[in-house]
């Protein structure tokens with residue numbers, strides 16, 4: 269491994285993405301670490317890297333100390349007593365100590381014996397119950413990249429799903445807080461709905477800890493393909509609502525949006541954030557259980573080799589028209605199946621010389637796919653969508669920014685769909701259009717919070733089915749006792 273590759277591997281294993289200064293400032297403000305009240309209060313950054321938070325913390329402390337008339341010697345003693353850090357990587361740890369020393373020196377404070385340890389924060393318990401503030405950007409390391417898997421799995425927040433190290437940092441951070449302490453972290457917004465985050469989400473709400481959420485939405489402060497959120501938890505909190513903020517692109521800052529009650533944002537174990545009216549609607553959509561069977565929503569074909577099966581094939585035997593759900597474009601698809609969706613034998617198909625030739629030219633790519641049925645290499649990679657070819661359906665795309673991006677394409681029996689979803693229903697095109705081209709549908713998709721690059725949002729077949737079932741029952745007045753109670757709450 270080259271030196272550069274080794275450095276990248278260490279960076280990945282330690283989940284190292286550094287926080288920009290403006291976010292550090294916003295987070296310390298959100299936590300309440302500002303002004304003269306910070307004097308004599310303990311603060312910990314437990315995965316401090318090269319000291320993004322600690323540098324600003326030291327700056328704020330030195331300013332507050334000077335303004336309150338503290339001597340340089342008293343300020344040095346305070347920095348040693350009240351500012352704490354942990355970092356597992358020796359090189360980053362050394363950079364951090366250098367960085368905070370440089371900030372203190374700007375304020376004439378020298379020779380600080382910092383309480384910044386080079387250690388695995390998961391194994392450190394000496395700060396438990398003592399911190400007024402815990403802040404930071406904990407490491408994002410998925411379970412399959414963790415070197416210390418068993419050390420992580422012993423934590424209560426790490427029991428379900430494919431856990432991530434940052435979730436465990438919530439548990440150790442909360443343990444470090446004293447009875448009135450406040451924690452503020454920035455981390456992936458997957459914590460809103462991942463299986464791995466379920467125990468943490470429940471704990472934050474049932475213990476009334478969650479006080480502020482800032483959803484950075486499509487803004488990605490780190491050069492990683494992850495969307496992020498800032499969450500503040502306070503052990504002093506007694507309310508069952510939180511302050512909700514969003515990243516505001518024109519100002520490049522966080523903007524307060526609204527106060528949201530826990531029971532509006534916490535729906536069936538996941539967190540949803542939007543305006544209160546959209547959240548009520550989302551809750552009704554997700555909770556309603558209307559009579560099923562009017563709609564079905566499924567994924568289109570997955571050939572796993574579109575260049576072989578779809579496009580300008582040069583022959584027409586065994587082909588069907590196919591709609592690309594993401595664009596509505598129609599092309600030709602080689603469909604090596606009978607009317608019941610059973611694969612046709614290779615020998616039968618290749619009696620046609622052009623088809624034989626086509627297979628021979630692409631055999632390598634076809635065999636290299638990760639196939640659902642490894643022995644049948646000459647058909648689609650997955651069987652999804654195949655049995656519905658001879659039904660009437662509507663293709664629909666899954667990436668939208670608003671209703672203007674929705675592509676709903678009617679498909680006659682005999683037409684295939686790929687590159688998105690399709691809806692099976694007896695309802696008319698006009699009825700479907702009324703349901704989907706409404707502001708309600710885009711608001712619902714946005715509130716699901718599944719961000720994609722370019723300002724887009726996505727949704728799954730299940731999400732769409734829930735919406736259609738809800739809209740259908742709303743139009744037809746279905747309401748069982750439980751749902752009516754829910755609608756009134």
Ligand SMILES: C[S@@+](CC[C@H](N)C(=O)[O-])C[C@H]1O[C@@H](n2cnc3c(N)ncnc32)[C@H](O)[C@@H]1O
Pocket residue numbers: 281282283284285286287313314315316317318319320321354355356357360387388389390404405406407408
């Ligand atoms: C996402 S970076 C954040 C660094 C810094 N807090 C910032 O915001 O710029 C996470 C840091 O956690 C460190 N780290 C990873 N695992 C750790 C552990 N078990 N204990 C302490 N630090 C750890 C990494 O080396 C990395 O510097």
